[in-house]
């Protein structure tokens with residue numbers, strides 16, 4: 157007989173009410189509990205019987221899910237909720253195409269363009285944080301309805317905006333909707349899903365995010381031909397899915413049964429569970445959830461939820477893992493890669509703007525397609541392996557991108573002409589000797605002729621501040637039409653190594669999209685106990701948005717100081733750090749009841765990762781202030797042991 161030492165001792169349990177004992181039981185083993193009181197082991201037969209009974213009950217809940225959980229209603233429900241993800245993707249993605257038209261029509265300065273993009277992300281960060289309280293107080297359903305209402309108002313304001321101030325106001329409103337939706341939807345889907353479908357259904361939300369980004373780029377492409385007012389359609393179209401979602405939730409989609417139970421609305425909770433599972437046979441699941449929620453409530457104590465999370469070791473560890481996942485998602489540079497995909501494609505030889513827009517749509521489609529692979533894999537290989545595999549591949553692709561940029565920089569064409577610019581005679585642009593230095597200066601662009609792969613007649617010239625697609629004056633300014641054969645490169649240099657960069661881009665999306673894209677959202681929706689779920693998700697979503705703004709706003713500056721390849725090597729380094737963190741800290745949550753997942757965080761942080769295993773069941777014999785929940789042991793000092801036979 158071998159013993160596994162439990163993760164608590166009873167004296168510790170008395171001071172920290174949120175602790176409990178957890179046990180890892182390998183297939184084919186029987187579970188016994190031994191209570192070793194100051195050295196002398198004692199076998200507890202009753203505990204053994206009761207714990208076995210609970211293990212069987214948990215398994216039967218799992219198997220009843222597999223029949224009932226396949227009810228179509230849960231898919232309908234996930235679809236309507238994931239429209240929130242679609243809007244998140246659409247509204248963050250559509251702005252780049254809209255900006256091309258807006259900056260000309262409203263004469264927007266670079267500052268205003270940046271403001272219109274980052275205001276939305278900033279507002280999303282704030283509202284995601286505030287969403288925690290709203291979720292706890294009013295429930296998931298009302299929060300999703302609130303978000304779709306905000307999206308609708310924002311879409312209308314944007315489509316009728318008479319000036320840039322109203323546009324900014326509209327973008328802020330939309331950002332508020334994105335923040336609330338981004339933290340509520342995964343939680344809602346996780347709470348209504350049966351365990352064996354949960355990963356897939358929550359990952360569908362990220363599929364909708366990337367789908368929204370793809371549709372946004374198609375809409376951008378289509379309306380870019382329209383010219384005048386095209387941006388109104390681009391920004392306004394989001395009203396359609398927003399209204400659809402609002403109506404769906406208003407008329408027939410229910411509140412999360414777990415939230416209802418937490419609020420004490422037991423009858424409604426049972427009805428909703430029956431409706432979602434499409435069977436009357438929900439007693440086991442209902443009782444299981446109810447008893448654990450009651451225990452959790454008792455364990456959780458009073459005071460602000462964030463303080464309670466920080467005071468309770470398992471919840472605190474879950475929060476660190478959740479926020480870390482979201483932080484490393486953004487630090488691996490997804491939004492920089494997506495945003496600069498057009499530039500990367502231009503480097504690869506695509507000169508025409510319209511073609512570049514459509515090729516950006518192809519990039520967004522690749523992101524979407526590989527997220528679909530994630531949906532397929534998540535319940536097959538589990539969250540942990542998927543995330544780790546993904547971050548390794550992401551790191552490798554980032555270094556391929558970096559090497560591509562490095563080779564391009566090393567073979568950067570020289571500047572052969574140094575014309576002085578009459579409009580800005582003191583411009584630094586004319587002093588640069590190579591294209592690489594010229595393109596890293598946001599005020600300059602590279603003007604040249606191309607004959608096959610030979611570059612000639614090249615100069616570095618000031619960019620037109622109102623339109624970066626042309627020089628302020630001279631051969632490459634459209635206004636003078638002086639020399640139609642002259643080519644203008646802003647933000648990139650012509651290079652014969654563009655294929656390496658292109659390869660890096662494709663590899664990046666193929667690795668990032670199935671794992672690091674969706675898993676931070678999926679895992680966060682699962683790892684917190686109910687009492688901490690809203691706040692935990694609010695914090696981690698807030699971290700995601702904060703790092704999103706940070707990475708996007710700093711990229712150009714980082715590139716200016718470290719060059720492009722330096723920036724991508726930096727991201728590679730961050731991906732390596734992320735890998736080490738996740739390797740140690742990310743447990744496997746696949747197939748577990750939401751209520752059992754907290755047990756994975758009962759060990760010291762960064763030993764949780766070691767617990768993942770496909771044939772391992774986690775069983776949680778509940779303890780109530782030093783007394784084994786099933787009733788036979790009195791509180792005693794000591795360490796409990798679980799024996800495996």
Ligand SMILES: O[C@H]1[C@H](O)[C@@H](O)[C@H](O)[C@@H](O)[C@H]1O
Pocket residue numbers: 362365366369485490491523672673674677700704
């Ligand atoms: O999971 C999503 C997804 O990967 C998106 O493509 C990205 O733009 C978001 O920032 C991220 O949170």
